[in-house]
Amino acid sequence: MLNTIPASDLAALILFCVLWLGYTTAARWLGTTAINAGLPGVRVRWMHAMIRRDNRIGDINLLGHVIHSTSFFASTSLIAIGALLSLLLGLDRLQGAIDGLALGIPSGHGLLELKVLLPIAVLVHGLFKLTWALRQMNYTIALMGAMPPTNVAEPLATDIARAISGVLSSALTTFNAGIRSYYFALASLSWLAGAWVLVGFTVALMALLLHRQRGSQVANRFRVARELVEQAHSATTPQA
Numbered sequence: 001m002l003n004t005i006p007a008s009d010l011a012a013l014i015l016f017c018v019l020w021l022g023y024t025t026a027a028r029w030l031g032t033t034a035i036n037a038g039l040p041g042v043r044v045r046w047m048h049a050m051i052r053r054d055n056r057i058g059d060i061n062l063l064g065h066v067i068h069s070t071s072f073f074a075s076t077s078l079i080a081i082g083a084l085l086s087l088l089l090g091l092d093r094l095q096g097a098i099d100g101l102a103l104g105i106p107s108g109h110g111l112l113e114l115k116v117l118l119p120i121a122v123l124v125h126g127l128f129k130l131t132w133a134l135r136q137m138n139y140t141i142a143l144m145g146a147m148p149p150t151n152v153a154e155p156l157a158t159d160i161a162r163a164i165s166g167v168l169s170s171a172l173t174t175f176n177a178g179i180r181s182y183y184f185a186l187a188s189l190s191w192l193a194g195a196w197v198l199v200g201f202t203v204a205l206m207a208l209l210l211h212r213q214r215g216s217q218v219a220n221r222f223r224v225a226r227e228l229v230e231q232a233h234s235a236t237t238p239q240a
Contacts, residue, residue, distance in 0.1 A: 005111055012195035012202075013118070019206045020122065020184045024177070026206070027213055034213040036176070038226045040169045045233050047161035047168070052150050060144060063168075067137050070175055073182075074130040077123050080185070084120045088113065112192075119188040126181020129174050136171030143167060183209070 005013070019026075027036060050059045143164045152160070187205045191198040213219060 005114070006195070008195040009111065009191075012191065012198040013114075015199055016118070016184075016188060016191075016202045019202050023180065023206065023209065026210065030210065030214045033219075033223060035219050035222050036173070036213060038222065039172070040165065042226055042229065043165040043168050043172075044158075044161050045229055047144075047165045048158060048233070050144070051147055051152060051157050051161060054150055056144065056147070060141065063137060063141060063144070066172070066175070067134065067141075070130055070134045070137065070178070073178060074127060074134065077127040077130060077178075077181070081120055081123050081127070084116060084123070088116045088120070115191045118191060119185040122181050122185040122188055126178045126185070129181065130178035133171050133175035133178060136167060136174060140164065140168045140171055180209070 027034060031037065046059070050056055053059070147160070147164075183205055184202075187201040188198070190201040
C-alpha cells in the first residue's frame, strides 16, 4: 500500500509518526525545567511525607481518583475505536463526503482506509498505555498499603520513598502517554483534509505540548512551588 501513497501524504505520515512516537524523547531535551522532569522528585517527597503520617487514607484517595480517571479514559478509548471501525466499514458510502473535505487531490479508497486506520492505531496504542498504567497503579496501592510504621529510621525511609515513587512515576508517565493519544488521534484525523493539514496540525500540537511543559505559566509556577517544597523538606527531614 505504501507504494501507492502520494509522496506528500507519505512524508506527512512519516512526520506524524516521528513526532507522535518521539514526544517523550523531545520532552527530555527540555531539561530539568520541564514539569514532567520535576515530578519524580515531588513524588519522592510525597511518599516520604506519607511514611511519616499516621493517617494515610488521604494519600490512597488521591491515587484512587487517578485510577478512576484512567479507567474512564480507557473505556472512552474503546468507544472511540469502535466508532472509527464503524466508519472504516462504511467508507464506500462516505467516501464522497470525506473527499469533499480534502483540500488537495481526493484520496483513493486504499489511501482513505489508511487515513482512518491511523487514528485507530493511535487510540489502540493509547489504550494499551492506559490499561498498563492502571495495573501499575494497582501495584503502587499495594506498596503504599504495605508501608512501615511512621517511626522507620533514616535513610531507610528515603530509600522506601524512592522505590515506591519510582513505581508511581512509571504508572503516571504511562498514563500521560495514554492521554496524549487523544491529542494525536485528533491531529491524525486532520489527514482527511490533506497531507499539509496533517503536517500543520501535528507540528502545532507538538509545539503546544512542549510549550506547556516548559514555557507556560503553570510550568513557571510549578518550578517555584517545587523549589519551595524542596526547601521545606530539607529544613524538616531528620538527619540519619
